[in-house]
Amino acid sequence: MTGKFPLQPLLDLANTRMDDAARRLGELIASERSGQQKLEMLENYRAEYRERFVTAARAGIGPDELRNYTAFINRIDDAISAQHLVVEQSRNHTSQGQQFWMAQRNKVQAFDTLSQRHQKLQARNELRQEQRASDEHAARQHLKRDSD
Numbered sequence: 092m093t094g095k096f097p098l099q100p101l102l103d104l105a106n107t108r109m110d111d112a113a114r115r116l117g118e119l120i121a122s123e124r125s126g127q128q129k130l131e132m133l134e135n136y137r138a139e140y141r142e143r144f145v146t147a148a149r150a151g152i153g154p155d156e157l158r159n160y161t162a163f164i165n166r167i168d169d170a171i172s173a174q175h176l177v178v179e180q181s182r183n184h185t186s187q188g189q190q191f192w193m194a195q196r197n198k199v200q201a202f203d204t205l206s207q208r209h210q211k212l213q214a215r216n217e218l219r220q221e222q223r224a225s226d227e228h229a230a231r232q233h234l235k236r237d238s239d
Contacts, residue, residue, distance in 0.1 A: 096209045098205060105198045105202050109192065109196055115191075116185070116188040119181070122181055123185045126177050126178045126181045129174055129177075130174040130178050136167060137167045140160075143160075147160065148160075
């Protein structure tokens with residue numbers, strides 16, 4: 092005789108939204124890691140290319156070669172700056188995703204608490220009804236014995 096939890100559709104919807112938020116958060120974290128790895132790759136490439144430039148400069152290079160090295164290093168620096176912005180935006184999105192997931196989780200927990208209270212109340216009511224039925228049956232048996 093358990094009554095259905097009246098807010099079950101909302102609990103189901105909250106669970107679905109929490110699952111979607113968790114999936115999205117996973118995507119955001121992966122994107123952040125990918126951006127960070129790309130940044131590290133660019134920084135390593137710049138360090139290697141700078142080392143080549145220093146080695147070439149020690150051996151002696153012409154003005155055209157110097158201009159080419161400088162221009163390429165500047166382009167790598169521009170790419171690194173742009174990637175820093177991408178990584179920072181990605182971190183912000185990940186942080187927002189975490190906050191959204193936590194908000195969804197809190198909603199699920201609130202509905203779940205209400206559901207548990209409802210189940211306990213239903214169980215208590217069922218016990219009372221069973222006890223009443225048992226008491227009535229015992230009383231009828233007692234009356235039947237007394238009338239015999």
